[in-house]
Amino acid sequence: MLRRAVIDLVLVGPAALALVVFIFLPVAVVVVLSFTDYQFGATRFEWVGLGNYADLFGSRLGRNALINTLVYAAIVIPASVGLGLLVALGLHGIAHTVPRVSAVLRAVYFLPVAATLVAMAVAWQMLLHPSLGLVNQWLAGLGLPSRQWLSDRGLVLYTLAAIGVWQSVGYNMVLFLAGLAAIPPTLYDAAAVDGAEGGWSRFWVVTWPMLGPTTLFVMIVTAANAFRVFETVATMTQGGPAFASDTIVYALYREGFVYFKAGYASAITVVFFAALLLLTAIQIAVVERRVHYR
Known part of the structure; x- marks a missing residue:
């Protein structure tokens, strides 16, 4: 027993130590600092209790973020x-008839995931330029008015959200394609015997469950990526105009690394x-009730 315990400690110890040092300990430090007025470079700080949280939820900028x-x-x-999911279903359907076209389309849809997000944000900034951007030129060609995509307070957040969707679809497509490939074809045969022969009925009876x-998994990953959006905001709008596109992670960066308010x-x-x-807990509680593991 002692020998086995020593072996377990040798095997698990380094990973457990790294987990404590690089994850749990920093989290504990952040929690403690959140109750202080500490600023980077300061030699002393004061205990403010819930003052930082009151400022966050009580200020207009905090609630706005x-x-x-x-x-x-x-x-x-x-x-x-x-x-x-829609793109994955389409590509999975044509993979049996025109596999080369399916492979090319997969690469095209996955390109935003593989490319550097900052570079893509700069490209989008050029496309959405109010006078030189291709988007407004296309709108003018269709007889539609041009838009201030990144300068209109009522439009900028939805523009960034559209870019976020464009960025995430390719990654979600790959995950759904893996899930579709793992579905046994015999289930579709059994569903056809039971009368589910149409594409829509096959989807609801077999594919979706x-x-x-x-x-x-896709919903949890997408939620995490959506909540920590930073690169597009920092590159394209810096939270503007007038904090209309300010998000919680960009506010964290601004307060911590620009104003040095660590607390x-x-x-x-x-x-x-x-x-x-x-x-994440809500997603698991709601969605997992209908999840079928095999």
Whole structure:
């Protein structure tokens, strides 16, 4: 028993130590700092209790960042999951007839995932330029008015959400394709015997239930990516105009690494982590009831 315990400690010890040092300990430090007014470079700090949290939820900018993040996530999560599933079903269907076309389309859809997001954000910034951008030129060609995609306070957040959907669809498509490939063909044969011969009925009777685990995973990953949106905001709008596209992670960056308010930034981090944990728990509680594991 002692020898086995020593072997287990040798095998698990380094990984457990790294987990404590690089994950649990930093999380504990962030939680403690969230109750202080510590600033980077300061030699002393004061204990402020829940003051940072009161400032976050009590200030207009703090509530604005939280609301913008929720609106962004409410658009990106269902749209990217739904479109990813739709694209995967289409490519999976044509893979048996025209496999080369399916392979090319898969690469095209996955390109936004493989490319550097900052570079793609710069490209989108050029496409959405109010006077030189191709998007407004296409609208003018159709006789439609041009838009200030990144300067209109009522439009900028939805523009960033559309870019977020464009970025996420390819990754979700790959996951759904893996789930579709794992469905045994015999299930479709059994469904046909029971009368489910149409494509729509086959989807609801076989495909959708069997994609339950994949869908749950895709939703959790997409939610995490949506809540921590940063690169497009930092590259394209810097939270503007007038904080209309400010999100919780960009506010964390601004308060912590521009204004050096480590205590306040730590409070934002704790709220971000709690919100993401709550959303994940809700998704698991709601979706997992209909998930069929095999």
